Amino acid sequence: xxxxxxxxxxxxxxxxxxxxxxxxxxxxxxxxxxxxxxxxxxxxxxxxxxxxxxxxxxxxxxxxxxxxxxxxxxxxxxxxxxxxxxxxxxxxxxxxxxxxxxxxxxxxxxxxxxxxxxxxxxxxxxxxxxxxxxxxxxxxxxxxxxxxxx
Numbered sequence: 001x002x003x004x005x006x007x008x009x010x011x012x013x014x015x016x017x018x019x020x021x022x023x024x025x026x027x028x029x030x031x032x033x034x035x036x037x038x039x040x041x042x043x044x045x046x047x048x049x050x051x052x053x054x055x056x057x058x059x060x061x062x063x064x065x066x067x068x069x070x071x072x073x074x075x076x077x078x079x080x081x082x083x084x085x086x087x088x089x090x091x092x093x094x095x096x097x098x099x100x101x102x103x104x105x106x107x108x109x110x111x112x113x114x115x116x117x118x119x120x121x122x123x124x125x126x127x128x129x130x131x132x133x134x135x136x137x138x139x140x141x142x143x144x145x146x147x148x149x150x
Contacts, residue, residue, distance in 0.1 A: 008076050010119045011083055011111055015071050018121075023068045025061075027054060034121050035112050041125040067093040071107065082122070085109035089126075092134070104130040105141075 021030035091103035110123040132138025
């Protein structure tokens with residue numbers, strides 16, 4: 001019999017699989033973390049549907065040589081077959097044309113348990129705090145400002 005600890009572990013594993021798929025450039029594994037009708041709010045865009053989310057993700061990482069995203073200090077609130085999550089993230093990347101970038105922010109997530117029993121992202125919103133060079137010399141992102149590379 002499943003209990004709340006099993007569900008919380010499964011959601012934490014979902015977030016870890018998402019991060020590992022980014023670092024390993026495993027598009028199929030990354031896409032599998034999303035519900036079929038999931039919604040991704042990232043860098044000023046709102047994208048709905050697993051296929052559209054994957055296409056948008058591929059556009060975002062097209063100019064990136066490598067990227068590592070670390071999600072930490074996660075808070076998970078279970079609500080039956082749905083759940084809410086909050087995560088702090090740090091992302092380091094190297095552009096294909098040289099140079100690097102650092103992204104700092106927070107994810108606000110909604111998860112859903114599928115008919116197969118697996119947890120997936122129903123909605124994932126990135127709230128950026130900083131997007132810029134690794135030396136943190138860019139201005140922070142202010143609430144209400146458009147997010148995107150600076």
